[in-house]
Amino acid sequence: MVTCERFEQDYEAWRKGELTTEESDVFQKHLDTCNNCQHFAESFSTLRQYLVAMPQQEPSVRFKYQLNRKINDINTGDYKERSFVNVFPRWAAVGAGIATGFTLALVVIILNIDSGTNNTQMMADKPKAESHEQFASNEIPDSTVQNSDTMNVPESNYRLDKYSQAVSSEY
């Protein structure tokens, strides 16, 4: 008894005649009766056919000349090992990468902390939202008045400004 999995695994060996006669008979019987494996065998053969027929390319004409020149350079001691990039040790490249990443992360964190502090400061300075009723009743919270004073903004202008901001945010 051969399973489809076993068939796919040993199909190549079977085709090459590497299995025993008994095993081969069992494989043949399975292939005759299993549609799935018939399809597998067909597509396998096509793929192998394409792969084996893949063109093989020869090195260019100058290849041997260049190789021989380098071999001569090695023998005479004139051969320069390789470029800096290739010679540059991998551990150094990895180290440099980590250091750069760490520095960038640090800069981003510092910038975030800095902008976070500014935002908190701005939030603290910002007056609380006022309702239409407050504006309508002309009651201005002390803190607002205080802030407008410190900013040297005329009270009426400031109130009008805050009102228009509140309306625009609401609609």
Added chain:
Amino acid sequence: MTLEEQIKKTDEELIRELQNGSKDAFDELVERFSAPLLNFIARMIGDYTIAEDLLQETFIRLWVKKDSYREIAKFSTWLYTVAGNLAKSELRRRRFRRMLPLSSGSSGFGEDDDRCFDLPDPNSDPEKDHERRNIQRRLDEEISKLPVVFKEIIILRDIQELSYEEISTILKIPLGTVKSRVNRARGRLQESLKDLR
């Protein structure tokens, strides 16, 4: 020594002569392995020009480190290991730099490639030739899209036609893993080339 005598020698005999300083033995090894190694490297990295540089590097390493070869493994597997390692380093370097995607436009095996694989047969059918070239290009593209582990194994087994044992030595993985990986790589290719049939 005549050229005929040189050609009859096994790879292992030639490397022994090379270890004794024979440049002729080196030239013969270059002659034998240039084309298969070039195609192996080129299909691994998807670029013939760089593949030729890496092939040169492989032979330079052979010349410089010829004494490090010990006759415990076949010479061909030793050389394939060197070439494969260089190809994998190149792939790693590319991935690191993200310089060039492997399957960008032309895979390096396209029609615009001025290298000629073989002379055109005057009796061939141009339509069939065109179809064959298209299939080969498509196959190259699909191989280049495979993960490295599947790519190297399918090239070694189905294009270079090395034995499972040789592949096991080159890739330093157990025989069973080689077989299962070959099957999985073929399965992936079959899946992606469904429309060709």
